[in-house]
Amino acid sequence: MDTSYIACHFKVEPSQPGTEILIAELGDIGFESFVENEEGVTAYIQKSEWTPSCLDDLFILKNEEFSITYDLEEIEQVNWNEEWEKNFRPIEVDGTCTVRAPFHPDPDTKYDIIIEPKMSFGTGHHETTHMMIQHLLKLDLAGKKVLDMGCGTGVLAILAEKLRASAVDAIDIDNWCYQNSLENVDRNRCKNISVYEGDAGLLEGKHYDAIIANINRNILLEDIPGYAACLRTDGILLLSGFYRDDIPVIDELCVKFSLNSVEKFEKNHWVAVKYKKGGSR
Numbered sequence: 001m002d003t004s005y006i007a008c009h010f011k012v013e014p015s016q017p018g019t020e021i022l023i024a025e026l027g028d029i030g031f032e033s034f035v036e037n038e039e040g041v042t043a044y045i046q047k048s049e050w051t052p053s054c055l056d057d058l059f060i061l062k063n064e065e066f067s068i069t070y071d072l073e074e075i076e077q078v079n080w081n082e083e084w085e086k087n088f089r090p091i092e093v094d095g096t097c098t099v100r101a102p103f104h105p106d107p108d109t110k111y112d113i114i115i116e117p118k119m120s121f122g123t124g125h126h127e128t129t130h131m132m133i134q135h136l137l138k139l140d141l142a143g144k145k146v147l148d149m150g151c152g153t154g155v156l157a158i159l160a161e162k163l164r165a166s167a168v169d170a171i172d173i174d175n176w177c178y179q180n181s182l183e184n185v186d187r188n189r190c191k192n193i194s195v196y197e198g199d200a201g202l203l204e205g206k207h208y209d210a211i212i213a214n215i216n217r218n219i220l221l222e223d224i225p226g227y228a229a230c231l232r233t234d235g236i237l238l239l240s241g242f243y244r245d246d247i248p249v250i251d252e253l254c255v256k257f258s259l260n261s262v263e264k265f266e267k268n269h270w271v272a273v274k275y276k277k278g279g280s281r
Contacts, residue, residue, distance in 0.1 A: 004047040007073040008055075012040035017243065017269050018066040020126070024216060025058050032176075040068075047074065093133045099155055102187070111137075111162045115153050115184045128214050128240040131265040131272035132156055135238050136212070141165040144209035147230075149223070150241075154181030154195065156212050161190045165210075168193045171202055200226045210236040214272075217242040221253060228257035233278045240272035247271060 008031075012018040019041050023034050031043045045054075055061060061068055090100035090107065098107040102114055129152075136156065142164040148157035151170035160168045170185070170193055172178050178197035185193045196202055200223040211227050213220060220239055227237055237259055242250065244266060250273065251261055259275040 005044045005075045006047050006050040007075050008043045008045070008070050009073065010040040010043065010068060010070045013067040015040060018060065018068065020270075021060050021066075022058070022068065025060055029054055029058075044075075091130070093130060094137060096137055097133055097159060099133075111159060113155055113158050113162070114187055115155055115158075116180070116187070127267040127270040128272060129155065131267055131270070132212060132214050132238055132240050133159060134265055135263075135272055135274055136160060136163060139163065139210065139236060141210060145169075145207070147171070147203070147206075147208045147211045147227075149200070149211065149213040149227070150177075150215040150219070151181050151195070152177050152214075154184045154193070156214065157181070157193050157195075158184060158188050158190055160210075160212070161192050162188075166192060169206070169208075170195045171198055173197070173199045199223075203227075203230050206230050207232055208235060210238070212238045214238075214240045217246050217250070220250065224250075224253050224259070225257060228254075228259055228277065231259075231277045235277045237275040237277065238272065239275065240270070242271065243269050244271050245269075247273065 010022060012022060019036060023041060023043070026043045030049045031045045033044045035042045060066055088101055090098055090104045092098050092107065092109060096109055097111040097113065098109040099113045099115060100107065101116060106112065133156070136159050141160055143166045146160040146165045146168045148160065148168060148170045151157050151172045154170050157168045157170035170181050172181065175197060178195060181195045185195060203226050207230050209232055211231055213223065213227065220241065231237055239250065254261065254275050258278040262274045262276050264271055264273040
């Protein structure tokens with residue numbers, strides 16, 4: 001049976017970081033897919049889940065720093081693959097890693113990752129995923145055990161295996177992301193990645209040489225103690241999903257758990273920070 005959707009066409013000023021904040025908030029209240037454009041974003045939610053009041057509690061709509069308007073459109077059926085194919089372009093990071101769809105031509109890069117993102121996040125187009133790829137490309141992961149927390153499409157876990165990690169755990173609480181990661185792991189013929197549906201509660205008793213967590217500020221603040229507990233001494237923690245202004249509070253908590261800031265990248269106010277646990281800096 002076809003499912004009807006409500007499409008909300010948002011105009012956002014300034015577009016960034018307003019659009020990214022809006023997408024994050026809409027995802028938390030049931031919106032399933034997003035197509036960004038020059039003016040903002042079109043967000044889709046099942047008609048059965050839609051009520052006019054569902055937008056009332058969005059923080060960004062009350063924030064005077066942003067001007068946001070929207071129009072509604074009822075759509076009988078959405079071809080999600082067609083939607084993202086129209087908007088998904090291959091990306092290249094540092095001339096070394098390409099993230100592309102199956103219908104894009106083979107690139108001349110050392111690492112080639114093929115994904116079909118569907119409703120999941122993490123194509124490499126967003127600043128945080130792009131910067132996390134940059135961090136990973138600089139790491140020696142040969143023979144290491146790696147965790148990709150909040151794995152989305154699984155793109156960072158897939159890159160970790162291509163960088164010769166011996167074992168990779170990929171975890172996401174969202175079922176769409178879990179299913180999509182399984183598909184993309186298989187599509188890239190990865191053999192050393194285990195995908196799990198869940199949260200940081202799955203980490204008890206596990207140990208890693210490197211942890212990747214591209215989530216959001218509040219979840220990171222909740223989960224950093226757990227990451228520290230299962231990260232080996234001299235292990236690397238890569239964090240992203242937050243803004244430059246959030247660095248002090250993230251740093252303050254990390255220091256409490258012997259996680260020392262080593263390097264950070266910044267792009268359009270988003271940051272990705274590398275920490276090292278104890279040992280030498």
